[in-house]
Amino acid sequence: MQIQDLPYPDPGVPDARSGHRFLWWLFRNQLGGQLKSLAWGMLHFASVSALPFCVGLAIQAVVDRSGARLALAGGLLAVCCAGNALGDTFLHRTAVTNWITAAARVQQLLARKTAVLGSALTRRVAAGEVVAVSTGDVEKIGWFVEAVSRFTAAALTIVLVCVALVVYEPALGVVVILGLPVLALAVLPLLPRATRRADVQREKAGRATELASDTVAGLRVLRGIGGEELFLDRYRGASQEVRHAAVRSARMWSLISAIQVLLPGLLLVAVVWHGVHLAREGRIGVGELVTVYSSVMILTYPLRHFEEIAMAYSFSRPSATRAARVLALERATDTAGSRAAEVPAGDLYDPATGLLAPTGRFTAVVCGDPDAAGRLAERLGGHPSEQGESALLGGVPLDELPLQSARTAVLVQDKDPVLLSGTLRELLDVPASGAVAAQDALAAAQCGDVLAALTQGSVGADDPMDARITERGRSLSGGQRQRLALARSLITDPEALVLDEPTSAVDSHTEARIADGVRTLRAGRTTVVFTSSPLLLDRADGVVFLHDGEVAAVGTHRELLHTEPRYRAVVTRETDEETAAHEERVPPAAGGPEQPPHGRSAPDGERTRKREKTPDDALLVDDDVLHRLEEIEETA
Known part of the structure; x- marks a missing residue:
């Protein structure tokens, strides 16, 4: 796989049982690229390590006054330099390719998992963790x-x-063989502590x-209630904790780096002293001493990769664990479904609450509990409940359909839809039936001022x-973003x-026109x-009121x-006292104002006061008033 071939046609099915298994799965799926990198790395490191032998051969040829051996040393030196340049170039190329393709594979897996789980993902995993996994x-x-x-x-x-x-030189070679394992293993006792500090920093x-x-997502609300400084102070505190943890982690890695410099230096001193x-x-010649000395000095270069692999593992292990935790999440039902791919039609029914939305009708749902x-x-979007209950469309359980068919049949727009960057044409270029034109959807969502802006x-x-x-x-207001998202949903033209809350951020006049559109x-x-x-409730064909998780x-x-x-309490935001007072004034069965006792008429002032407190008239929409508002707006 080359970078120009990305994205993968199929990133595969990851082994998400643990972070270690996930890393091993990634390595196995890039075995071809790993072997290429290994081959070019061997050429590069071997060419670098052969340079001291060429230099030692040249020095010894000068001492022995041998022109032939000096020319041979020069030729070997040129070959080593060419191998070094070629190996280093292609090692870097293959290494970067492996890095980018591995990261791209993980990103594709995360994107696929996000698409499968939908909004259920952020309820099972914190949004910040999803962002951290998909970026850093x-x-x-x-x-x-x-x-x-x-x-x-x-x-x-x-x-x-x-x-x-x-x-080449047994007397000095034995010293090097005995010293190198100490250099390679000396930092191992420090790695667990360094790993723990890195984990704390990541957390x-x-x-x-x-x-x-979370702060950025709710910035407008925070400004409205004056909570901006409070959350800013919280973020400052969290940022300082990250800084302190990073400094503690850096201290440990600086100690490991210092050891990686000190011990090779001590080995070099021992080799020179003994040589x-x-x-x-x-017992040895000058050229042989220079060769061994140069080889030990050159070996510090490949030894640095022991430190790098330790750092890479320490930093990637918690990252792989987090990624595996996200990728291990499963939809309650198989995305392939147990039925053939079809788009059913009919009533939309939720057995958990008893909600029935008749086919072809505009149904409004009122629920006092936002979480419910x-x-x-x-559930209406095809995600079954924790008890395994799924919504039905035309009598067909949505969780038994393939995921693509379920989402084609029912589209759910949540309270906070996301608008991706790009042109408006790209934003509205979504899978759709083709029956609704973009201009019609924009007009129905009252996006005229949005287009002008x-x-x-x-x-x-x-x-x-x-x-x-x-x-x-972000350059648009909340109401403008909401209307563009509504237009995007209307273009798809799903069966259901x-x-x-598609109009929670718009004014009442615009809301009424959106309802009609x-x-x-x-x-x-x-x-x-x-x-x-x-305004929306009055224009619905029917209203369903949910209380305590059931249709009331x-x-x-x-x-x-x-x-x-x-x-009435949910729609009017009445308190319990106001509801009780209203029930005393207007008995539910009567449907009209309470009659004074003993046939006496209430004083005009009392009738006026009662009329002012009754909220019904404010909730019943007068079409003549709305038409008059439209005429005033058009005249203006």
């Missing part, structure tokens, strides 16, 4: 996978050089990343579809569309809207306002 952790994992082949080449080269030194960095992502004595006794509403939306903000974009959207649509565009299609807005009442918005006190 994949690089560390790729680093270790890439470093293994270079370390293997360095280790094999050291063994070959030691054998060559023993054959604190993950918490800081999670805090930062000088041998040369003075005439979120779980219901996920995008055109003004993009230089040289005369067509709004070519206007660029910044990352997550589930919208969770969605109702018109989705005519004949099943649409479910989770909302407590009277079904009817129209106006009917439920008069007959269901709990529904």
Whole structure:
């Protein structure tokens, strides 16, 4: 696999039982690239290690006044330099390829897992951990996978050089063979402590990343309630903890690096001291002493890879463990499904709550518990509950369908949809039936002002579809982002569309027009809207009220306002005292104002006060008022 061939057609099925197994799986799946890197690494390290022998041969030829041997040494030196240049170039090329392809494989696996799990992923794993795994952790994992082949080449080269030194000069070669294992193993007692400190640093960095992502996501809300400084102080504290942990980890790695410099220096001193004595006794020549000395000095270069592999493993092991933990998550049901690929049609039914959304109708759902509403939306999207109950579309359990078919049949737009950076045309280029044009979806979602804002903000974009959207649509207001996301969902034209609070960030006038636009565009299609807005509720064909996880009442918005006190409390945000007072004034069965006792009429002032406190009229939408508002806006 080359970089230009990315992404992988199929990244494979990872072994996510543990971090070690995941790293080993990655290594096995890149065996071809590892062997190439090993071969070029052997050429590079062998060429570097052969240079001292060439230099020693040349010096001895000068001492012996042998021109032929001097020319031979020069030729061998040129060959070693050429091998060094060639090996180093292609070693770097293959190493970087292994690094990037390993990281890309992990990213593809994470993206596939995210697509399979959907919104259930962030409930099972913290959002900050997912971000940390998909950004920094994949690089560390790729680093270790890439470093293994270079370390293997360095280790094999050291063994070959030691054998060559023993054959070339046994008296000094034995000293080198005895000293090198000490150099290679001296840092092992320090590695567990260094690994623990690296783990602490990674853990604190993950918490800081999670805090930062949550703060950025809720920045507008934090500014509105004055909590910006509070969260900023929290992030400062988390950032300082990461800094302190990084300094503690760096101290340990600096100690390991110091040992890697000190011990080779001591070995070099021992070799020179012993070699000088041998040369003075005439047992070795000057060229042989220079050769052994230069070889020991050159060996410090491949020895550095022992430190690198230790660092790479220490940093990649927790990263691989986190990645394996995410990749080990499974959907409650098989994504392949037990039924043939089909897009069923019919009523959308949730057996866990008893919710029934008739086919082709606009159904509004009111639920006082946001968490329960979120779980219901996920079940309607094909994710079964913890008890294994799944929503049915046309009598077909969605979890028995292949994942692609389930998501084609039912589309769920959550409360915080994400807008990716790019042009508006790219944003709206989503899998769709083709029955809904982009302009119709934008019009239904009331995106006229959004298109104007995008055109003004993009230089040289005369067509709004070519206007660029910044990352997550941060240049737009919350209501504008919400409407673009709604337009994107409408374009897909699924059999059933589930919208969770699609108009929570827009004004009431725009909300009313969106309700009419969605109702018109989705005519004949099943649409479910989770909302407590009277404007949307009044335009729905039917309203379902959920209480304590079950359907408590079904009817129209106006009917439920008069007959269901709990529904009215959720929609009007009434307190318990206000609800009790309202029930005294308006008995549910009567449907009208309470009559004064003994046939006496209440004073006009009392009737006025009661009328002001009654919230029903504020929740019943007057179409004439809305039309008048539209006329005023058009005139303005």
